[in-house]
Amino acid sequence: MSAATIGPARSRVDGRLKVTGAAKYAVEFTAPKCAYGWTVESNIAKGKITAIDTKAAQAVPGVLAVLTHLNTPKFQSAPKKEGGISSGIRNEERFPLSDDGVHYAGQYVALVVAETIEQARHAASLVKVTYAPEEPLLTMEAAVKKAEQPKKNRDEKVQIKKGDVDAAFKDSGLVKIEQTYLTPTETHNPIEMSGTIAHWESDKNLTLYDATQFVKGVQNIILARSFGLDREAVRIICPFVGGAFGCKGAVWMHVLLAAMGAKVAGVPVKLHVTRRNMFVGTGHRTPTRQTLSLAATRDGKLQAIKHVSETLTSPVGQFTESCGSRSTGLMYESPTIRVEESRRAGRRRA
Incomplete structure (x- = not known):
């Protein structure tokens, strides 16, 4: 294709920095006396934590803190009504380590903070968690009784009705086609895993180096709605993003955990999500079942469209994957x- 068709080649302003390795990503920054966080994840998809034994982990040299729902300070939870997308995206509405409930496989149930990443990882492996598992709803078929038709997804309408679709499909003079399509679960896995460095410069001043697509959203969720801070007291630094596929638009639990761990340990904390945990800790795209019905004249002019979508949503949030x-x-x-969208609360498989 000629340059006249697609335009002349352009150099990206960040291109040289990225290809030479000079671009600095969130977890590559340094903070004074920075410690490291390592998470412990649930190995069941639904149930209760009946006991957590952290004694062995606390005895590991270099360990500064082990946070669980039993000893974590109670921070202010964000309200369910977030005030629109401009105030930030938080798809998991509960605060991490807030209670003994397990709502999905891979949920963070403890955080170890230590002087080195090796110490944190080793200590996390020593945390013993006992569960009382319950039967999870893992598919749309299993969650059929949980189905609902939301009127809106945040500020956008998701149920649309224009004209009389039923009458059009009863018209014998029109050609009709109907087909059902299934799409599988899709997970985010950009080259750069999600990660956060939390540095409390004072009790009321927080700096976060965070891998995010939505700097202002992180600032808004971290400030008064989660830690009682003024907007001006929260600084979010993210000069580059190494891929995202959408998973770095929302504030996930590792961001809040990093800030919580740094607050408790009294030092900056770096929490880098592992490749394994990118499958469970940063959201995913729901499986969908979509039925499309079309009615058209014989010369191909559409007269009616009906798009019915079924999706799963989180048991700890109300996000709708708006298909139609x-x-x-x-x-x-x-x-x-006519667009009809229903969602069902399901859980990630263990």
Whole structure:
């Protein structure tokens, strides 16, 4: 294809920094006397924690703190009504380590803070957690009784009705087509794993180096709604993002855990999400079942579209993966359109 068609080649302003390794990503920054965090994750998808034994972990040289729901200070939880997307995205509404409940496989149930990453990882392996497992809902079929049709996904309408779709499909003069499509669970796995360095410069001043696509959203969620801070007292630093696929738009639990661990330990804390935990700790795209029905004249002019979507959502959040409202409801010209979206609360498989 000629340059006249696609335009001349352009150099990215950050290109040289990235290809030479000079670009500095969030967890590559340094903070004075920085410690390291390592998480302990649940190995069940639903249930209760009946006991946590941290004695062996606390005895490891270099360990500064071991946080669980039994000893973590109670921070202020963000309200369910977030005030629109401009105030930040928090798909998990509960605060980490806030109680003994396990809501999905891979949920963080403890955080070890130590002077070195090796000490933190070893100590985390010594934390013993006992569970009372319950039967999880792992598929859309299993969660059928939990289905609901939300009116909105944050500020966007997800149920759309334009004209009389049923009448159009009863018209014998129109050609009708109906097909159901299934898509699987998709996980985010960019080259740069998510990570945070939390540095409390004082009791009321926090600096976060965070791998995020939404700097202001992290600032808004971390400030008064989570730690009782003024907006001006929270600084978020993220000069580069090494890929995201959307998972770095929301504030996930590792961000809050880093800030909590740094507060308790009294030193900056670096918490880098492992590749394994990128599958469970930074969200994912739900499986979907989508049925599309079309009615058109014999010369191909659409007269009706019906798009019915079924998805899963989190048991600790109310996010809707809007399949039809952002596509069928916007992109096609038809005198009648109906978009129906339902979500069911399911859990990640252990």
